[in-house]
Amino acid sequence: MTQDALKQAVGQAAVDYILPHLEDHSIIGVGTGSTANCFVDALAKVKHKFDGAVASSDATAQRLKDHGIPVYDLNVASELEFYIDGADETNDQLQLIKGGGAALTREKIVAACAKQFVCICDDSKWVDTLGGFPLPVEVIPMARSYVARELVKLGGDPVYRQGVVTDNGNVILDVHNMNIGSAIELEQRINDIVGVVTNGLFACRPADVLLMGTKDGVKTVRV
Numbered sequence: 001m002t003q004d005a006l007k008q009a010v011g012q013a014a015v016d017y018i019l020p021h022l023e024d025h026s027i028i029g030v031g032t033g034s035t036a037n038c039f040v041d042a043l044a045k046v047k048h049k050f051d052g053a054v055a056s057s058d059a060t061a062q063r064l065k066d067h068g069i070p071v072y073d074l075n076v077a078s079e080l081e082f083y084i085d086g087a088d089e090t091n092d093q094l095q096l097i098k099g100g101g102a103a104l105t106r107e108k109i110v111a112a113c114a115k116q117f118v119c120i121c122d123d124s125k126w127v128d129t130l131g132g133f134p135l136p137v138e139v140i141p142m143a144r145s146y147v148a149r150e151l152v153k154l155g156g157d158p159v160y161r162q163g164v165v166t167d168n169g170n171v172i173l174d175v176h177n178m179n180i181g182s183a184i185e186l187e188q189r190i191n192d193i194v195g196v197v198t199n200g201l202f203a204c205r206p207a208d209v210l211l212m213g214t215k216d217g218v219k220t221v222r223v
Helices: 003-021 034-049 058-066 104-113 141-153 183-191
Strands: 027-030 052-055 080-085 114-122 135-139 157-160 171-176 196-199 209-214 217-221
Touching: 003 034, 003 080, 003 114, 003 209, 003 217, 027 034, 027 104, 034 058, 034 080, 034 114, 052 058, 052 104, 080 104, 104 114, 104 135, 104 196, 135 141, 141 157, 141 171, 183 196
Parallel strands: 027 052, 027 080, 080 114, 114 209
Antiparallel strands: 135 171, 135 196, 157 171, 209 217
């Protein structure tokens, strides 16, 4: 199967996974990126089975609306049954690196509000140790240089993602060559740097279940 076919397979698998638990009043959190887009496209076929969705980015909100799925502001939404999103990397603890699409802050907020976080990806994202994919850090623009110096002290090589402004009006530093031995500790240390909005480690709140596309079909992984 091609990578696109794997993404479509896990998108449909996520719909099949959540469908038995949906009710008319259910609101679903939806992530950002190409794999999440495949989920949205599959979700549109059963949009009569739930109330609506909360989107983690403006792009996802628009895709949901294009499919006729109501989009709610998180501040007025009731409790989210599920949050479904992709990942740039995952380990066997279902700790993730996310943020390749620069939506990491809103993704982390919506994930925190969901009863269950369902990660969907293909098996190319499975790693023994996180950090091969550069770790995104969302930063207040005036603090970019300061935060970069602090990230160097933590052993990383931060690179400014030029030309990218997040939906929150901030910038992204992609941290290369970071030794992520303890993902929870590193997530907290980076978030403690003044000027950091958040970073792309989803370790304090990892995924609850992983639906991973492989050549042999979609594999369900739990910790």
